[in-house]
Amino acid sequence: MGLRQKLGRLSRGIGLGKKKPLFLPPSGEFLGYRRLRDWLQLLSFEVESGRFGCYRLPVESERWLQRCEWMDVHGERWWPVFGAAYFVVAVKRVRGMRLVGRRATSAGAPRPLPWWPRTSAASARKRVHE
Numbered sequence: 001m002g003l004r005q006k007l008g009r010l011s012r013g014i015g016l017g018k019k020k021p022l023f024l025p026p027s028g029e030f031l032g033y034r035r036l037r038d039w040l041q042l043l044s045f046e047v048e049s050g051r052f053g054c055y056r057l058p059v060e061s062e063r064w065l066q067r068c069e070w071m072d073v074h075g076e077r078w079w080p081v082f083g084a085a086y087f088v089v090a091v092k093r094v095r096g097m098r099l100v101g102r103r104a105t106s107a108g109a110p111r112p113l114p115w116w117p118r119t120s121a122a123s124a125r126k127r128v129h130e
Contacts, residue, residue, distance in 0.1 A: 033086050045090040052076065052083030 031039070037047050055075025056068040075083060 033081070033088075036088060040088070040090045043092075045092050048089045048091055050086060050088045052080055052086045054084035055079070055082070056084075058084070 033050060033052075037050070040047055052075075053072075055071040056065060057071070059065060059068070
């Protein structure tokens with residue numbers, strides 16, 4: 001559970017924020033970034049990249065959102081892991097298939113070139129003896 005959610009629950013517990021909804025649903029199993037990476041490695045995924053975002057404070061007023069706009073600009077550099085959301089790109093690498101069965105002989109046999117003169121073995125021996 002994130003810091004924002006804990007502060008929201010704490011303020012509700014002491015009677016301050018009963019009218020405001022919490023930032024996250026009351027019940028939910030959310031995975032942190034490191035734990036998600038561990039799960040993906042366990043399932044044989046390769047994590048290619050991960051990125052955080054949404055560094056502004058969780059306020060409802062448009063005025064305060066505009067005041068906190070500088071946090072999105074500097075958040076990735078100064079507090080990269082404290083974004084409200086993260087994105088992960090993972091790829092599962094699987095070995096190629098090996099085909100089982102008879103190989104088609106017509107596709108595998110080399111074809112004679114159409115412009116090459118066709119000679120049989122008998123005619124080739126005749127020319128050699130002449």
